[in-house]
Amino acid sequence: MDRPGHGRRRDLPGPKRGYGLRRAGEELPAGTLLARAGTEINPALVAVFAATGIGHVVVRSSPRVVVVATGDELVDVGRASQPGQVVDANSHALTAAAVEAGAMAYRVGICDDDPEGLRGLLEDQTLRADLIVTTGGTGTGPGDMMRRILSRRDGAVTFQSVALYPGTTLGFGTVGGEEVPIVCLPGEPAAALIGFEVLARPAIQLLAGAEPVFRPSVRAHLLETVPSPAGLREFRPAHVAERRGGGYTVQPLPGGPYTMSGLAEANGLLVLGEKVTTATAGSTVDVLLLDRRR
Numbered sequence: 235m236d237r238p239g240h241g242r243r244r245d246l247p248g249p250k251r252g253y254g255l256r257r258a259g260e261e262l263p264a265g266t267l268l269a270r271a272g273t274e275i276n277p278a279l280v281a282v283f284a285a286t287g288i289g290h291v292v293v294r295s296s297p298r299v300v301v302v303a304t305g306d307e308l309v310d311v312g313r314a315s316q317p318g319q320v321v322d323a324n325s326h327a328l329t330a331a332a333v334e335a336g337a338m339a340y341r342v343g344i345c346d347d348d349p350e351g352l353r354g355l356l357e358d359q360t361l362r363a364d365l366i367v368t369t370g371g372t373g374t375g376p377g378d379m380m381r382r383i384l385s386r387r388d389g390a391v392t393f394q395s396v397a398l399y400p401g402t403t404l405g406f407g408t409v410g411g412e413e414v415p416i417v418c419l420p421g422e423p424a425a426a427l428i429g430f431e432v433l434a435r436p437a438i439q440l441l442a443g444a445e446p447v448f449r450p451s452v453r454a455h456l457l458e459t460v461p462s463p464a465g466l467r468e469f470r471p472a473h474v475a476e477r478r479g480g481g482y483t484v485q486p487l488p489g490g491p492y493t494m495s496g497l498a499e500a501n502g503l504l505v506l507g508e509k510v511t512t513a514t515a516g517s518t519v520d521v522l523l524l525d526r527r528r
């Protein structure tokens with residue numbers, strides 16, 4: 235009984251008046267705005283609604299996005315690839331990107347460059363898709379089937395070069411009687427992901443009723459000189475960091491705009507406008523903030 239803390243009586247001061255009590259309206263006083271239109275509903279917000287007696291809210295459901303990879307050369311991941319074959323990375327990456335953007339995403343997988351097969355597949359997918367995202371076959375060669383089958387139809391999909399780098403060859407428009415929006419991204423994997431970021435992601439945000447539609451951007455101090463093609467707006471994987479004294483710095487990642495590993499590392503996209511041919515170290519540039527903590 236003489237172990238410390240045992241068998242001895244200690245008088246503690248009594249609790250202050252009101253201690254441990256939760257008062258009505260303490261956290262959210264009457265009249266507080268609970269959520270703005272365009273807010274994504276999360277579990278805690280559901281709790282806030284329920285606790286404040288709101289049993290019903292009007293929502294836009296997550297858009298259904300169908301992802302199709304095209305190309306005779308493609309094989310599914312995990313299968314042995316022969317010389318001349320390419321493992322399909324894009325349908326997986328774009329499906330993940332669509333989920334990250336808040337969509338219900340369906341990966342259809344690989345479709346050969348057979349015009350009838352492709353037409354039929356797109357027609358079928360219009361029944362379940364709010365947005366169709368394809369990759370591959372957007373070039374101007376005779377075998378670039380996506381451009382061939384879609385640009386023939388009375389202008390519903392346009393492949394006029396977009397001043398985007400990488401991603402110049404992408405197409406966009408609608409397909410089928412239901413006029414389902416479609417974004418046709420290039421086959422080159424980094425170009426496909428950047429094209430998705432710039433064109434498809436905002437479309438998903440818009441379909442979801444989300445606000446804001448675009449990524450936030452900041453002005454940042456560029457740490458390394460980079461060249462950029464004239465006439466095209468370049469989006470380049472980069473690492474952005476907050477400076478101690480305020481503001482941001484941005485470091486372009488090695489490998490330029492066409493790197494998957496650079497994109498995997500990036501927490502921002504450096505934006506170099508159409509008129510920029512060289513962005514010099516020390517200048518101030520625009521950076522889109524990707525939603526990744528690094």
Ligand SMILES: Nc1nc2c(c(=O)[nH]1)N[C@H]1C(S)=C(S)[C@@H](COP(=O)(O)OP(=O)(O)OC[C@H]3O[C@@H](n4cnc5c(N)ncnc54)[C@H](O)[C@@H]3O)O[C@H]1N2
Binds near residue numbers: 308370378401425
């Ligand atoms: N005459 C012209 N030819 C090309 C131009 C041009 O302006 N004029 N632009 C070039 C550029 S830039 C791009 S980008 C490509 C876009 O062409 P495609 O969309 O037809 O791309 P593909 O030929 O289908 O593929 C390019 C490259 O990427 C590989 N690929 C394709 N799909 C996948 C996938 N799902 N996963 C991984 N890798 C994939 C494919 O095997 C090729 O190596 O056009 C240029 N030509």
Ligand code: MOO
Binds near residue numbers: 398401403404420
């Ligand atoms: O269109 Mo290509 O995507 O510039 O790389």
